[in-house]
Amino acid sequence: MAETKIIKDPHDRHPFIEQMSQLWRNKTAIAGMLIVSFFVVAAIFAPQLSPHSPVETSLYDQLKPPVWHENGSWKNILGTDDLGRDILSRLIYGARVSLLVSVFSVGLAFVLGTLFGALGGYYKGKLDSVIMRIMDMILAFPYLLLAIVVVAYLGPSLRNAMLAIGITYVPRFARIVRGSVLEECEKDYVTAARSIGARDWRIIFIAIIPNCLGPLIVQTTLSFASAILDAAALSFLGLGAQPPTPEWGAMIARSRSLILRASWVMTFPGIAILLAVLGFNLFGDGLRDALDPRLRD
C-alpha cells in the first residue's frame, strides 16, 4: 500500500503568523511603526543623541534661527529659544517626557480598566452594574475637561497630569474587557476550566484575558496617541510639565509671546507632537486591521 503523505495546506497557518504577515503587508502600519520607533530611540538615547543640554541656558545664543536661515549655524540645528536653549536637544528630551507620560497614564488606565472590566463581566449582577455606572459617570464628562478639572484640584504637575489622563481613559479599557469577558464566559473552555476546579482569578486572567488581547492591544496603541496629545494640551495650559522640563506642549506655550520674532520656537514642537501622535495612530489602525477585524470602521 502506498504511503499516505500528509500535505500541509500552505494557507493553514497559525492565526498569529497570519496576523503578523497581514500587518507586515500594511504599508501605512509599517510607516507608523517606523515613526514610533524613531521617537522611542530618541527617548532612550536622548543623552547620547542631543547635541546640547536641554535645560542649560546661554545668554549669547538667544533666539538663534535654524541652520537654513541666513543667520543660522550648525551649532544649533533647529535654533534656540529665548533663553538660548537648543531646541533640537529639548525636542529629543521632550520625546522622553511624552513617552513616559503616555506609558504611565495608559498603563494606569490599562490595569484599572482591565481589572474593573473583568470583575464586572465575570461576576455580572450588582457588582457589574455598579462598576459600569461609575464608568458611565466618567464618560459623562468631555474627557479633556475632566482631565483639566482633576489637575485643577490636585495641583499642576506632570505626575498629576498623568494621573488625570489615566483616570479618564479607564472606561475605554473597562468596556472592551467587560464585553469580551461576557462573550468568552459562555464558551466551553471556561466551563471546562470551572469543572476542573480552577479559581476565579485564574479563569479570568489566565484563560479569558489572553483571548481578548487583540482589541486591548489596539486600544492601548491608540490610547498612546491620545495620551501624548492630551498631555501636551495640559502642559500647554500650564497644568502639566512645569519649567524647565523640556515638554513639547509647554515649549509651545512658552513660544506664544515670541510668535512674530521667532516662529521656529513654536513650529518644531508642534511638528514633533503631530508626528508622534500620527505614528501611533497609523500603527494602531494597522494593528486593528490585523488583529481585530470586528472593530474596523
Place this chain on the structure above:
Amino acid sequence: MLAYILRRILILIPTLLGVSIIVFLMLHVTPGDPAELLLGERATDEALAEIREHLGLNKPLYVQYGMFLKRLMKGDLGETIWTRQKVWVEVKQRFPATIELAVCALCIACFFGIILGIISATRQYSLFDYISMLGALAGVSMPIFWLGLVFMLIFSLNLGWLPLSGRLSIDVDLEIITNFYILDAIITRNWIALKDALWHIIMPAVTLSTIPMAIVARMTRSAMLEVLRQDYIKTAKAKGLSQFKVVFKHALRNALIPVVTTIGLQFGVTLGGAILTETIFAWPGVGKWMYDAVMQRDYMVIQGGTLFIATLFVLINLCVDVLYAIINPRISVN
C-alpha cells in the same frame, strides 16, 4: 418610541446625579480646607465661618451633599471668588459664545468631512482617497492649540487677512439681544457687524473643526463603502441611474445614519476642545472662563462650569440617541 424616549430620560437622572457626586467629591478629596480653597488664602475668618455655615462644611458629608443638591435645584451655583458674581449668571452670559463657536466648527466639519468622505468612498484606493484619508488621520493627530497658533501666525500676523482674537472689533457696534453675535447681527440687520463677527469666528471655528472633520470624513467613507456594496445599489445602477443619483439619492441617505450619531457625539467633544481654542483666540466663552478660573484657583467657577458643561454633554448625547432611533427605524428600541 415614546416609551424608549421616556426610558432614556429616566436613565438621565442617575447619570446626572453621578455627575453631581463627582463634582461635589472633587472639592472634598482635595487636600486642604474646602472653605479656604473656595475663598482663597486671603479670606477673613468671618468669611470662612460664613461659608462653612452656608455650605454646611461642619456637617457630615452626606448632609453636605444633600445641601449641595438642594442649592443646585434652585439654580444656585455659588459666587465667584474674585468678582463676587453669581456663577450661574456668568455661565449664562458666556455660553452663547461657546455654542456659537461649537456650532460653526461643527458645520464646517460636517460640510467638508461628508464631501471628503463621499469622494473617497466612490473612488476607493485612488490617489485622492489615499491623500484625504492620510489627511484625516493627521487631523485626528493634530494638536489643535498648535494649529491655532500657526493659523494666527499665517493669516493674521503675516497676511493680515483675519483678526487676531476676540469676537468683534472694538469699533463695531452691535445691539446685543441673544448674545449669539451672528444671530444678533442678522436680527438687527447690521451687516457690518455680521461681516465682522464672521471674520472673527473663521479661525477659531476652523481650528476647532479639525478633529471632528477628520472623524466625520473617516466615518462617512466607511459607511458609504458599506452601503455601496449592497444589492439595492446594484439595482439602482442597473436601472441606468446616473452615478450622481445613485450616490446622493440612494446611498447617502443610508450611509448618513451612523454619521449623524458621530456628529452628535462630536458636538460634546467640541465642548471640551473649546477650552483650548477659546484660550488661544481669547474667545469669551465658557471654555476661556473655565481656564481663567483654573489659573486663579476659583473653585466655585470650576465646580459650576464643570457641572454645566457635563450636563450639556449628557443632554446632547441623549438627543443623539433619540435622534438615532428616529432616523433609523431598523434598530429595535428595546
